[in-house]
Amino acid sequence: MNIKTTLLIGTLSLSLISQAQEPIQPIKPASNINLAMMELGKKLYFDPRLSKSGFISCNSCHNLSMGGTDNLPTSIGHKWNQGPINAPTVLNSSFNIAQFWDGRAKDLKEQAGGPIANPGEMASTHAIATSVVKAIPGYVQEFELVFGKDKINADSITSAIAEFEKTLVTPHSPFDQWLLGDKEAISAKELAGYELFKNSGCVGCHNGVAVGGSSYQKMGIIKKFQTSNKAIGLAGVTHKDSDKFMFKVPTLRNIELTYPYFHDGATTSLKQAVNIMGEIQLGRQFTADENDKIVAFLKTLTGDAPAFDLPQLPPSVAETPKPEPFK
Numbered sequence: 001m002n003i004k005t006t007l008l009i010g011t012l013s014l015s016l017i018s019q020a021q022e023p024i025q026p027i028k029p030a031s032n033i034n035l036a037m038m039e040l041g042k043k044l045y046f047d048p049r050l051s052k053s054g055f056i057s058c059n060s061c062h063n064l065s066m067g068g069t070d071n072l073p074t075s076i077g078h079k080w081n082q083g084p085i086n087a088p089t090v091l092n093s094s095f096n097i098a099q100f101w102d103g104r105a106k107d108l109k110e111q112a113g114g115p116i117a118n119p120g121e122m123a124s125t126h127a128i129a130t131s132v133v134k135a136i137p138g139y140v141q142e143f144e145l146v147f148g149k150d151k152i153n154a155d156s157i158t159s160a161i162a163e164f165e166k167t168l169v170t171p172h173s174p175f176d177q178w179l180l181g182d183k184e185a186i187s188a189k190e191l192a193g194y195e196l197f198k199n200s201g202c203v204g205c206h207n208g209v210a211v212g213g214s215s216y217q218k219m220g221i222i223k224k225f226q227t228s229n230k231a232i233g234l235a236g237v238t239h240k241d242s243d244k245f246m247f248k249v250p251t252l253r254n255i256e257l258t259y260p261y262f263h264d265g266a267t268t269s270l271k272q273a274v275n276i277m278g279e280i281q282l283g284r285q286f287t288a289d290e291n292d293k294i295v296a297f298l299k300t301l302t303g304d305a306p307a308f309d310l311p312q313l314p315p316s317v318a319e320t321p322k323p324e325p326f327k
């Protein structure tokens, strides 16, 4: 081995070591995707016919043109029902330990069954949604191709949607480019923000590939979180008093796009959100300059949005059950 290669290997392993020491890891593009199933899931994700009104799709509340959210404090569902909690982004949700603020669905497939049958969201039932899909000839063909004959059911519908959601990752953010060794990818101010984010303890909860999503933590460790929202977090699932106000730590990937913030959606600016986190989680008051730097860092977490052609949905026919918008 000549000196040049030794040096090269030396530098490479150094950059690998320093990357391994960072508490945040870069997003890798999605892999092991069943392409045919993913294409089918993409259609279902955009298809409002899975809802009772024929008007609401997954994309209504997790708009892929708006960071995978609705940018509303709490979502609007069937018959203009105002939901109880802020809609988290679907982007990078495959990295979460579980789904929902309180983790009540173990994975994306289990999660996808929820909204279809939730009276305040899509307000359908799995039986009705299935009968609609079964009565759309284009879907019958495509399901047969992907799952086999007569396999249109809640299980295959949610599997397909989950397969599509696995592709909704956002690699190549400026911060990830920095992690991968491009030291010019973020500015000195953004880097100072990252140092503050690490040194003041934010990374204790917001870490890993998704900069969150990997644990449940109490909202309001040092000071109580002021909210009129009724959600109690994990305790709603485990019925343990000690789990009260434990919420799944949200991802901070694309946080610039996923406002308003926190489970009550009452905080509209990132600046405010950072100050609240400092005060109630860490007992720390950031100066305006420190806050500015952390916000600048957080904005480097915006990655490439998933890119694809808008799917064209197979048309309904005379036999397809009709929507019931006002029932």
Ligand code: HEC
Residues within 6 Å of the ligand: 045, 056, 057, 058, 059, 060, 061, 062, 075, 076, 077, 078, 083, 085, 086, 087, 088, 089, 090, 093, 096, 098, 099, 100, 101, 102, 108, 111, 112, 113, 115, 116, 120, 121, 122, 161
């Ligand atoms: C009416 C608005 C609405 C519709 C329609 C809707 N969602 Fe959601 N979604 C929400 C809200 C609100 C939450 C958070 C609920 C909670 O945590 O209790 C959520 C949570 C999620 C999560 C969990 C994300 C996380 O970080 O925990 C995923 C994934 C998701 N939805 C995917 C879907 C899919 C797939 C569909 C279509 C089948 C769908 N949603 C339809 C509003 C909606």
Ligand code: HEC
Residues within 6 Å of the ligand: 197, 200, 201, 202, 203, 204, 205, 206, 216, 217, 218, 219, 221, 247, 248, 249, 250, 251, 252, 255, 258, 260, 261, 262, 263, 264, 270, 273, 274, 277, 278, 281, 282, 294
């Ligand atoms: C002890 C764990 C913990 C620490 C430390 C922590 N966070 Fe959080 N963070 C959470 C939890 C839990 C939530 C969600 C709380 C909720 O809405 O109920 C959250 C939410 C957020 C949100 C809003 C995300 C969204 O999509 O609504 C931002 C922004 C944020 N944190 C930034 C920070 C910053 C910056 C720091 C450091 C100053 C920090 N956090 C420190 C646990 C923590």
